[in-house]
Amino acid sequence: MTEYSIGLDLGGTNLRAAAVDRTGRMLDKVSGKTQYSEGREAIVHDMVEAIRAVRDRFGKENLAGIGIGVPGFISLEDGVIRNCNNIASLENFPIRDEIGRRLDTTVILENDANAAALGEKWIGAGRDVNDLIMLTLGTGIGGGIISNGKVLRGVNGMAGELGHITAVPNGNPCGCGNTGCVEKHGSATAIIAMARLLGLGENVTAKDIYDLAVAGNEKAIMIFTSMGESIGLVLATLVNVFNFPLYLIAGGVIGGWDLFAPAMLAETRRRSFTFRSTGTRVEQAQLGNEAGLYGAAYLPWSERKGI
Numbered sequence: 001m002t003e004y005s006i007g008l009d010l011g012g013t014n015l016r017a018a019a020v021d022r023t024g025r026m027l028d029k030v031s032g033k034t035q036y037s038e039g040r041e042a043i044v045h046d047m048v049e050a051i052r053a054v055r056d057r058f059g060k061e062n063l064a065g066i067g068i069g070v071p072g073f074i075s076l077e078d079g080v081i082r083n084c085n086n087i088a089s090l091e092n093f094p095i096r097d098e099i100g101r102r103l104d105t106t107v108i109l110e111n112d113a114n115a116a117a118l119g120e121k122w123i124g125a126g127r128d129v130n131d132l133i134m135l136t137l138g139t140g141i142g143g144g145i146i147s148n149g150k151v152l153r154g155v156n157g158m159a160g161e162l163g164h165i166t167a168v169p170n171g172n173p174c175g176c177g178n179t180g181c182v183e184k185h186g187s188a189t190a191i192i193a194m195a196r197l198l199g200l201g202e203n204v205t206a207k208d209i210y211d212l213a214v215a216g217n218e219k220a221i222m223i224f225t226s227m228g229e230s231i232g233l234v235l236a237t238l239v240n241v242f243n244f245p246l247y248l249i250a251g252g253v254i255g256g257w258d259l260f261a262p263a264m265l266a267e268t269r270r271r272s273f274t275f276r277s278t279g280t281r282v283e284q285a286q287l288g289n290e291a292g293l294y295g296a297a298y299l300p301w302s303e304r305k306g307i
């Protein structure tokens, strides 16, 4: 039996746990629905049981470690989710230590967007580089910074909250307290909000707007242009600050890449000398929904000294 690790990804509607070997081969996966409305105890119980099911199958002897990706602002020092719009019942609860206690081992807690970026670095679009930044465009915008092969965490573990970079001064209000966060102007939610403002329908999806744009609807085209410019502005800032070789765009919205990427890249080019004068790449992520699961599983190895 080869060495393996366990990754757990706590998503918006379900949780998944997987056993993955050192080469990135998934050995086993369990997934289940989590009833967030049933409260903290039910969620923690489901997380522990999913991990336990995988561990029982492969044994403790060859287990390299356990990594967990969760949404929200994570304080890594104490293993606590400080702020989480999706799962409020987990806020300010010592989730890392509680799960560790129930499993009688230590676990590594990480923000889900950071974990997804790490997964892409390990076996996805970023496997040929050591430094990358990933933006995941969904209902919000998650971000992860991988520097020298590891998640860049900052002093409290809250680095990489790229969705809350200001893209529009005095723009739309955000739950974080700021106005004009890029996630209020460049996410799938923002696409739908703009569609409503422009009278394209009340119950439309981002895909509906995409289809309208492809059919030549000028308002729908304008929405993707506006959204792409917001992302491009943030990308230019990131390129200027980090000078990394690779920036990845992930999330369901990348299905509309052909509509928003030209505006995004034009904005990045316009605002970044570094982008214009180097071979900086902006590309689509490759692992889709699996990125966070692989990244969580990679945490025990990426945190090992000497790797």
Ligand SMILES: [Zn+2]
Binding pocket: 163, 164, 174, 175, 176, 177, 178, 181
């Ligand atoms: Zn914000």
